[in-house]
Amino acid sequence: MRLLRNRSDLPLARDPSARFLSWITAVMVYLATLAFAGQMMVSDMAERWDSGLAGGVTVQVVPLVGPGASPVAERVETALAILRGTPGVVSATTLPAAETARLIEPWLGADAAADPHLPVPTVIDVVVEPGTDVAALGRRLDAAVPGSSLDDHAAWLADLRAFAGAVELAALAIVALVGGAGVMAVVFAVRTGLAIHRHVVELLHLMGATDRYVARQFESHVLGLCLGGGLAGLGLAAATLAGIHRASAGLRASLLPDFALTAAQWGLLAVVPLIACALAVATARLTVMRTLETMP
Amino acid sequence: MIRFENVGLRYGTGPEVLRDISFSLPPGSFHFLTGASGAGKSSLLKLMYLAHRPTRGLITLFDRDMASVPRTELPAMRRRIGVVFQDFQLLDHLSALDNVALPLRMAGAPEAEVVEQCAELLRWVGLGNHLDARPPTLSGGQQQRVAIARSVINRPRLLLADEPTGNVDDSIGMRLLYLFEELHKLGATVVIATHNEALIRRFDHPRLHLEHGQLHALPPHSARVAVSTGPR
Ligand SMILES: Nc1ncnc2c1ncn2[C@@H]1O[C@H](COP(=O)(O)OP(=O)(O)O)[C@@H](O)[C@H]1O
Ligand SMILES: [Mg+2]
Numbered sequence: 001m002r003l004l005r006n007r008s009d010l011p012l013a014r015d016p017s018a019r020f021l022s023w024i025t026a027v028m029v030y031l032a033t034l035a036f037a038g039q040m041m042v043s044d045m046a047e048r049w050d051s052g053l054a055g056g057v058t059v060q061v062v063p064l065v066g067p068g069a070s071p072v073a074e075r076v077e078t079a080l081a082i083l084r085g086t087p088g089v090v091s092a093t094t095l096p097a098a099e100t101a102r103l104i105e106p107w108l109g110a111d112a113a114a115d116p117h118l119p120v121p122t123v124i125d126v127v128v129e130p131g132t133d134v135a136a137l138g139r140r141l142d143a144a145v146p147g148s149s150l151d152d153h154a155a156w157l158a159d160l161r162a163f164a165g166a167v168e169l170a171a172l173a174i175v176a177l178v179g180g181a182g183v184m185a186v187v188f189a190v191r192t193g194l195a196i197h198r199h200v201v202e203l204l205h206l207m208g209a210t211d212r213y214v215a216r217q218f219e220s221h222v223l224g225l226c227l228g229g230g231l232a233g234l235g236l237a238a239a240t241l242a243g244i245h246r247a248s249a250g251l252r253a254s255l256l257p258d259f260a261l262t263a264a265q266w267g268l269l270a271v272v273p274l275i276a277c278a279l280a281v282a283t284a285r286l287t288v289m290r291t292l293e294t295m296p
Numbered sequence: 297m298i299r300f301e302n303v304g305l306r307y308g309t310g311p312e313v314l315r316d317i318s319f320s321l322p323p324g325s326f327h328f329l330t331g332a333s334g335a336g337k338s339s340l341l342k343l344m345y346l347a348h349r350p351t352r353g354l355i356t357l358f359d360r361d362m363a364s365v366p367r368t369e370l371p372a373m374r375r376r377i378g379v380v381f382q383d384f385q386l387l388d389h390l391s392a393l394d395n396v397a398l399p400l401r402m403a404g405a406p407e408a409e410v411v412e413q414c415a416e417l418l419r420w421v422g423l424g425n426h427l428d429a430r431p432p433t434l435s436g437g438q439q440q441r442v443a444i445a446r447s448v449i450n451r452p453r454l455l456l457a458d459e460p461t462g463n464v465d466d467s468i469g470m471r472l473l474y475l476f477e478e479l480h481k482l483g484a485t486v487v488i489a490t491h492n493e494a495l496i497r498r499f500d501h502p503r504l505h506l507e508h509g510q511l512h513a514l515p516p517h518s519a520r521v522a523v524s525t526g527p528r
Contacts, residue, residue, distance in 0.1 A: 009398065011389040183479050206347055207446075209373030209402045293367075 003278045009204060010197045010214075012221040017189040022229035023223065028182045029192065029233030029273045030240075032175050036259040036272060037241050039171035046164035047226050057134055059092075059124040061084070062079075066146045072147075076122050077143045083124065088132030095123040140141045179279060190218055205295065215288035222284040223277055230273025237269070297323040297454065297485045298344060303353030313339050314341030315509045317353070321487070324455075326480050328496050329489040331516075336380055337489040338492040340506065341456050345371060345379045348454060351386065352493040358453070375403055378452030378484075386431040388441055393427045393440045394416060394476045399450040417445045421475070436469055444472055448479055454477055473499055 061079055063072045076094060083092035096105075100123055103145065104112055112118055128134060138150035194201060201214055245260055261269070305314040313336045321327060331337050342348045343355060346362070355362040358373060362440040378399075405413075415468050418427055421441040424436075431439050444460055455476060461469035472497055473488075479505045480486050487504070487523065490496065496503065496517055503514040 009387065009390070011387075014389075194380070199389060202347075202351060203387075204398070205371070206345060206400060208371045208373075208377075209398050210371045213371075214400055277522065 008034050008217050008221060008264050009048060009209075010193070010200055010217045010221075011218070012193055012197070015189075015190050015193055018221075018225060020234075021049055021185060021189045021225045024185045025182065025226045025229030025273075025276060026233040027235070028178045028185075029230045030237045032178045032276070033237035033272045034240060035171040035174040035178070036266075037237070037261060038267055039168050040261060040268075043164050046124060046160050049160055050157060053157055055127055055130060057126040057128055057137075057150060057152045058123040059126055059141065059150050060113045060149060061124070061145065062121040062147045062149075064121045065119075069146075071123055075145050075147060079124060079141055079148055081260050083126055083137075086132075086137055088128040088129045089137075090129060092124055092126045093123055097122075099123075129260065137138055147251040159171075179276075183279065183283050184275060186222060186283040186286050190222065191291065192283050193218065193221075194288065194291050201292070202295070209290050211292040214292060218284045218288050219281045226277040226280040227273070230276050234270065234273050238266075297321050297325070297358070297400070298353075299356040300343075300429045301354040302354075303343065303350045303355060305336075305343060305348065306351050313509050317484060317511050317523070319504065319511060319513065321485055323485055324480070324483055325352075326477075326499075326501040327488070327498075328501055328503045329487055330491060330496070330503050332491075335506040337506055338458050339491055340511075341379075341487065341503075343370050344454070345377050346374055347458050351405050354403070362499050368436055371402075375450065376453045376457045377398065378447035378450070378479075380440075380447045380457035381426070382458035382462075385440050386439055386442055386445075386446075390421060391428045391430060392434065395431065395442055396446045396449050398446060399466050403450060414445075414449060417449055418442070421445050422474070441472065445461065450476060451482065451484070453484055454483050455486045457486075457490075460488060460489060461492050469495060470498065 059079055061072055061076050064070075080092055082093070083089050100120060101112070101114075103123075104120065108118070112120070128137075131202055134152045138152075139234070140149050141150055241261070298319075300317045300319050303317040304312050304315060306312045310487050317340065329337050329340065338401065339348075343350055343402065344357070346357075349362070358376065360373070387398075390398075393411070393414045395411045396418060400410045400413065401407075415424075415427055418424060423429075423438060423445075424442055425432060427440065429438075434442065440460065440462075444457070447455065447457065457476065460476075463474060469492060475490065477499070500516045502516050505514050506511045
């Protein structure tokens with residue numbers, strides 16, 4: 001039994017800094033976990049949109065007015081012929097008029113598509129193989145089919161990628177700040193502990209303790225506190241994420257990510273407190289070793 | 297084993313509490329260190345157990361010039377020195393057994409061995425029923441025995457004791473000194489600071505006598521008795 005007893009040569013557990021360090025680790029792990037989770041969700045969302053839009057090209061053919069203008073249907077046929085004759089184009093299908101009407105309905109009203117004065121374009125949904133020269137295709141369509149325009153969503157995708165990148169950067173900054181604050185908290189707690197127990201540390205030295213031996217005492221102390229705090233922080237973060245997921249389930253806006261994480265992602269989040277603990281232990285060790293260097 | 301050459305020590309900017317200390321203790325010797333309170337006995341022992349570095353002079357310990365020993369090698373040297381501190385310096389939050397075990401655990405001894413050896417030694421000094429007792433619950437004499445057990449547990453080559461029998465009655469004091477004698481017989485060099493005349497008389501060893509920070513070597517008590525007819 002004596003072997004299993006948690007025994008420390010320094011009475012660190014009674015220090016006021018002990019509880020403080022648990023709390024601060026809980027808060028830090030909570031924030032870092034949420035930042036990571038947010039980053040994962042946004043990058044998932046960006047990826048889904050990306051893969052949904054990449055490879056998809058839309059060609060619009062608008063009705064033209066004036067003399068010599070050929071009817072839309074004629075020009076759509078020309079466009080389809082060009083598209084289907086282009087290597088790399090997998091498919092090119094005209095969106096049914098009903099579908100086009102449904103797409104513009106939220107903006108222009110239910111009767112808009114039927115309004116003869118409204119130049120509702122015909123939309124061709126094109127799927128191309130990756131690597132296809134979409135720009136060249138656009139130029140050929142421009143030349144051959146007046147009133148046509150090609151959109152490969154490049155600008156939209158670039159915006160989306162920039163947004164995901166910015167979120168990633170923000171998450172990284174939060175994690176770095178939280179980590180930095182955590183390191184400072186550990187340094188402070190360990191320095192305080194060394195000052196409070198300076199007498200015992202000196203005594204251990206006189207009995208032949210190495211600096212590593214003293215540092216190990218602090219390491220296991222800090223590890224215990226951080227494990228407890230870190231697990232609490234992770235639990236809190238998990239509860240928060242579950243709450244957000246439930247709240248978002250009621251939303252119909254498909255633009256929002258679905259706030260769900262895969263098992264692998266949960267596994268990654270579970271590593272956060274472990275990394276926090278490793279960081280804390282390394283910090284404790286370094287702080288002790290550097291402080292003791294100045295002792296006789 | 298130990299050699300001091302013109303060693304001086306001052307605390308901060310204060311006066312020299314030890315002046316021109318020169319002596320040499322051969323391996324396996326046994327000395328009493330005597331002197332009035334404030335004469336510098338504790339300070340001299342602190343130099344020997346490497347708690348302080350001298351302000352001047354040369355200390356040679358275990359054949360090493362201490363001025364040239366780097367800090368990283370001090371722990372290994374200190375592990376060869378057993379110290380009974382004047383005020384015990386037991387750790388109050390540890391049991392008697394864990395206090396005694398400190399030097400062994402620092403040296404990385406296997407845990408089963410540590411517990412067995414410490415329990416045996418504590419039984420030997422009459423504390424077999426107090427293995428798990430914390431120092432504050434022990435009497436002064438019992439604490440002293442824990443401190444002494446801790447100082448000898450790893451069979452030090454050099455054993456230093458600062459008034460180890462101050463708090464115990466003479467019969468226990470004798471018993472404790474026999475423990476030091478045992479280690480002495482095994483080859484340890486022993487220096488005991490004390491002003492217990494009964495002990496000094498009983499154990500016939502040479503004395504180092506401190507007066508106002510300076511050292512005077514005195515022969516063993518028996519020799520002094522033999523020449524005591526003349527003026528000292
Ligand atoms: N840490 C210290 N700081 C300043 N002065 C000290 C310190 N320790 C001891 N002294 C002084 O050194 C002198 C010798 O003290 P000490 O070695 O404890 O003598 P002893 O053990 O013989 O009573 C005393 O005058 C004491 O006041
Ligand atoms: Mg003293």
